[in-house]
Amino acid sequence: xxxxxxxxxxxxxxxxxxxxxxxxxxxxxxxxxxxxxxxxxxxxxxxxxxxxxxxxxxxxxxxxxxxxxxxxxxxxxxxxxxxxxxxxxxxxxxxxxxxxxxxxxxxxxxxxxxxxxxxxxxxxxxxxxxxxxxxxxxxxxxxxxxxxxxxxxxxxxxxxxxxxxxxxxxxxxxxxxxxxxxxxxxxxxxxxxxxxxxxxxxxxxxxxxxxxxxxxxxxxxxxxxxxxxxxxxxxxxxxxxxxxxxxxxxxxxxxxxxxxxxxxxxxxxxxxxxxxxxxxxxxxxxxxxxxxxxxxxxxxxxxxxxxxxxxxxxxxxxxxxxxxxxxxxxxxxxxxxxxxxxxxxxxxxxxxxxxxxxxxxxxxxxxxxxxxxxxxxxxxxxxxxxxxxxxxxxxxxxxxxxxxxxxxxxxxxxxxxxxxxxxxxxxxxxxxxxxxxxxxxxxxxxxxxxxxxxxxxxxxxxxxxxxxx
Amino acid sequence: xxxxxxxxxxxxxxxxxxxxxxxxxxxxxxxxxxxxxxxxxxxxxxxxxxxxxxxxxxxxxxxxxxxxxxxxxxxxxxxxxxxxxxxxxxxxxxxxxxxxxxxxxxxxxxxxxxxxxxxxxxxxxxxxxxxxxxxxxxxxxxxxxxxxxxxxxxxxxxxxxxxxxxxxxxxxxxxxxxxxxxxxxxxxxxxxxxxxxxxxxxxxxxxx
Numbered sequence: 001x002x003x004x005x006x007x008x009x010x011x012x013x014x015x016x017x018x019x020x021x022x023x024x025x026x027x028x029x030x031x032x033x034x035x036x037x038x039x040x041x042x043x044x045x046x047x048x049x050x051x052x053x054x055x056x057x058x059x060x061x062x063x064x065x066x067x068x069x070x071x072x073x074x075x076x077x078x079x080x081x082x083x084x085x086x087x088x089x090x091x092x093x094x095x096x097x098x099x100x101x102x103x104x105x106x107x108x109x110x111x112x113x114x115x116x117x118x119x120x121x122x123x124x125x126x127x128x129x130x131x132x133x134x135x136x137x138x139x140x141x142x143x144x145x146x147x148x149x150x151x152x153x154x155x156x157x158x159x160x161x162x163x164x165x166x167x168x169x170x171x172x173x174x175x176x177x178x179x180x181x182x183x184x185x186x187x188x189x190x191x192x193x194x195x196x197x198x199x200x201x202x203x204x205x206x207x208x209x210x211x212x213x214x215x216x217x218x219x220x221x222x223x224x225x226x227x228x229x230x231x232x233x234x235x236x237x238x239x240x241x242x243x244x245x246x247x248x249x250x251x252x253x254x255x256x257x258x259x260x261x262x263x264x265x266x267x268x269x270x271x272x273x274x275x276x277x278x279x280x281x282x283x284x285x286x287x288x289x290x291x292x293x294x295x296x297x298x299x300x301x302x303x304x305x306x307x308x309x310x311x312x313x314x315x316x317x318x319x320x321x322x323x324x325x326x327x328x329x330x331x332x333x334x335x336x337x338x339x340x341x342x343x344x345x346x347x348x349x350x351x352x353x354x355x356x357x358x359x360x361x362x363x364x365x366x367x368x369x370x371x372x373x374x375x376x377x378x379x380x381x382x383x384x385x386x387x388x389x390x391x392x393x394x395x396x397x398x399x400x401x402x403x404x405x406x407x408x409x410x411x412x413x414x415x416x417x418x419x420x421x422x423x424x425x426x427x428x429x430x431x432x433x434x435x436x437x438x439x440x441x442x443x444x445x446x447x448x449x450x451x452x453x454x455x456x457x458x459x460x461x462x463x464x465x466x467x468x469x
Numbered sequence: 470x471x472x473x474x475x476x477x478x479x480x481x482x483x484x485x486x487x488x489x490x491x492x493x494x495x496x497x498x499x500x501x502x503x504x505x506x507x508x509x510x511x512x513x514x515x516x517x518x519x520x521x522x523x524x525x526x527x528x529x530x531x532x533x534x535x536x537x538x539x540x541x542x543x544x545x546x547x548x549x550x551x552x553x554x555x556x557x558x559x560x561x562x563x564x565x566x567x568x569x570x571x572x573x574x575x576x577x578x579x580x581x582x583x584x585x586x587x588x589x590x591x592x593x594x595x596x597x598x599x600x601x602x603x604x605x606x607x608x609x610x611x612x613x614x615x616x617x618x619x620x621x622x623x624x625x626x627x628x629x630x631x632x633x634x635x636x637x638x639x640x641x642x643x644x645x646x647x648x649x650x651x652x653x654x655x656x657x658x659x660x661x662x663x664x665x666x667x668x669x670x671x672x673x674x675x676x677x
Contacts, residue, residue: 012663015659018651018652019651021632022634026656026663028670038502056671121670145577145578150646151645155649157649159649193544194487194543197573227547229573247675248673248674257668257669293489293547313486410496429548431489431491432491432492433491
């Protein structure tokens with residue numbers, strides 16, 4: 001019988017079935033962050049339960065770390081206790097920590113793949129809803145809460161209900177300056193914020209195959225924004241080339257053996273999915289969100305929809321979003337003045353994201369009055385970017401160039417906007433108050449964010465680069 | 470975890486869809502590890518811009534201040550996986566959330582903490598919502614997990630479905646880790662099998 005990629009990974013990792021009918025799925029790689037781990041460490045201590053596989057567990061400081069150069073534990077005072085508790089908890093439990101000053105510190109979802117900690121066909125868990133970012137290398141990942149985190153620490157398994165299978169086929173070729181971010185935003189707009197709830201989503205099709213691995217990670221990162229816990233792309237030769245030689249990936253003969261296995265992971269011809277979605281990408285333009293959830297999205301040349309054009313069940317939410325965002329139905333997105341631009345987060349902070357943004361920024365200046373920030377996803381990304389002079393490009397243009405972390409994505413480190421500010425952000429959630437009280441967030445790609453910083457207004461990067469804006 | 474058998478309380482209507490965990494429990498409410506989960510619940514929505522209490526917010530209304538049941542729309546608990554969005558319910562003695570649907574991770578976090586997530590189908594949800602609105606906090610509802618029924622003012626009992634395994638786990642207040650620890654032998658055998666079949670998975674070492 002033909003099997004999907006999902007079934008192959010799930011079935012291999014099925015340890016057994018619990019008395020309550022849940023499948024026990026082995027977790028190959030578990031990565032913790034400081035915002036949630038301390039609760040679990042305290043719980044384990046109280047229950048006197050040891051960590052079963054500290055050698056398969058890693059930890060990062062990402063959510064609360066300051067981005068200011070020269071930062072330390074105290075730069076963001078509301079993070080200090082979390083950062084120290086993480087250091088103490090990982091030390092006590094023998095878990096490798098990428099601490100605030102570690103040369104490989106960064107956002108868990110950026111660090112795990114770039115170090116080769118997470119691998120094709122592996123299961124992966126993080127106490128963060130964007131865990132499925134690493135689906136971009138063909139891993140099956142699960143975002144989880146703190147109780148599940150503690151459960152994994154003690155047992156190295158998760159007790160799960162088998163999800164249904166969805167395949168999203170993305171046909172065609174992305175146009176110039178159109179990226180995985182635009183594609184994902186379009187998809188969320190089409191399927192809705194709960195469109196993938198209960199499903200494990202496999203992304204396939206020509207547009208996905210053509211994507212560099214970092215873009216596949218952006219695509220999988222946003223899977224949770226349509227309600228899906230796990231999203232992934234079948235690994236291919238591009239994946240293997242990307243992973244080979246990374247420090248925690250298998251080496252030598254073990255690499256060859258792993259490679260042989262990974263080449264058989266893709267869904268078999270004729271494998272059955274519970275739901276199939278097809279989207280043609282050929283005509284897609286850069287996308288931007290106008291509202292307060294990530295399905296409220298239009299093309300960059302589009303307008304805030306009229307109520308009549310919105311599904312009746314979604315009109316109340318739209319009305320509320322109009323008010324919060326300070327927008328009228330029918331208003332054009334392009335041209336709206338902005339106060340702030342943020343480029344970063346687990347969604348869009350890898351080297352190619354920064355390269356795309358830098359190419360737009362190079363030789364230009366951030367518009368007067370706009371606060372623009374770039375925060376690399378990891379200290380590795382930061383160093384690589386600096387090695388090719390991207391920091392200079394951004395700094396010369398008037399951007400802040402920060403130390404790596406989650407930063408303004410959720411504002412847990414104190415990087416926030418001021419009330420009423422309009423912010424174009426390469427992050428994943430435009431929820432009310434997320435980037436600061438009353439901050440109006442528009443989600444977009446790094447190219448759109450960079451173009452917007454230069455123009456001082458929401459901008460179509462294609463027009464900016466052609467000199468039309 | 471405290472067992473859940475039944476819960477009687479005032480039902481507060483929060484009739485919106487897609488209420489996310491940023492709204493339920495904002496990130497980093499206070500400095501330090503000991504957070505005030507009671508104050509955290511819907512912290513931003515409770516306040517007006519000047520920091521004073523918003524009298525129009527449902528949980529600030531006198532009749533809903535002590536609500537024990539939250540009644541809401543589709544996709545409740547979307548967004549971040551932060552469990553504080555459930556702990557803040559517990560800290561306010563909200564032990565039942567009745568929704569048209571839940572986000573996956575949030576629902577799991579509820580089960581882990583003895584909060585009962587009830588999903589009602591459209592017709593029942595419409596009827597129950599109307600009764601909750603009509604009751605306006607004047608009389609409580611009872612949600613009974615043993616009989617899987619909701620009772621209260623304005624009509625007869627409403628039956629609800631829940632996966633048998635989730636029901637038993639809540640009824641008995643089972644320790645989730647304890648349940649799995651019974652399988653440690655199977656976990657050890659799996660590790661041996663994996664070490665033979667895909668050895669790269671059973672070790673994660675820095676090759677440098």
